Amino acid sequence: MSAYLVYGLVISFLALAVLAICPKHSKVALISGILATPFGLLDSLFVLDYWTPPHIFGPLFSIEGMLFSFGNGVFVWLIAVFPFRRRLKNRLQFKILARRFVLYSFIALAVMLALWERGLGLANASLMTGTILGLSVIGVLMLSRDSSLLPLALTGALGFGMFYAVQLALLSLISPSFSSVWTAAVRDGVTVFGYPVEEMIWAVVYGCVWTTGIAYGCSVHILGTKNEADSRH
Numbered sequence: 380m381s382a383y384l385v386y387g388l389v390i391s392f393l394a395l396a397v398l399a400i401c402p403k404h405s406k407v408a409l410i411s412g413i414l415a416t417p418f419g420l421l422d423s424l425f426v427l428d429y430w431t432p433p434h435i436f437g438p439l440f441s442i443e444g445m446l447f448s449f450g451n452g453v454f455v456w457l458i459a460v461f462p463f464r465r466r467l468k469n470r471l472q473f474k475i476l477a478r479r480f481v482l483y484s485f486i487a488l489a490v491m492l493a494l495w496e497r498g499l500g501l502a503n504a505s506l507m508t509g510t511i512l513g514l515s516v517i518g519v520l521m522l523s524r525d526s527s528l529l530p531l532a533l534t535g536a537l538g539f540g541m542f543y544a545v546q547l548a549l550l551s552l553i554s555p556s557f558s559s560v561w562t563a564a565v566r567d568g569v570t571v572f573g574y575p576v577e578e579m580i581w582a583v584v585y586g587c588v589w590t591t592g593i594a595y596g597c598s599v600h601i602l603g604t605k606n607e608a609d610s611r612h
Contacts, residue, residue, distance in 0.1 A: 415452025
């Protein structure tokens, strides 16, 4: 069993355990994990210029990537909302969630593929750089639609950034050889706990943007914020 598969299984199991123990925000957190899961299939693109981890069924159907995405998708939401856990409300409507999820996912993927050197190549960027920029674009768009989500965006960025740093630190201790799955060009740059610095940049941006996206899609608001009453886009 590969370290990548064990990693995905552990993070998913821990996420489910926390959901069972802390049910108050579990509905939106579970939605966050489920919506994040399909993005693990992007391994099929990342193996082309970023990393080459082992896959049971190959990168086209990355069970490992989906487990990783699910577990972290749950945790990113729970971590972000923790400071506001007693002040949150939502007006979840699945039609609105689906429409916003599809629209903003499409924009992010379009930007990513347009900038990627193996896509349209508009910026001759690596796939990870394109991904970070694609996330940043939709983050700005969503926050421009609902600025009351900024506190959640900030706690998502800081909280998940720290949480992911802990994951990398533990991985460097438990499976030091795992860092070798990143391509040589990526490994030769700046590293954090032996892993490419791009991983930490992604974690901070993802924490910010994914939290914003889930809050925006599920119509979540923090009670008492200045713009909460007018944030019904």
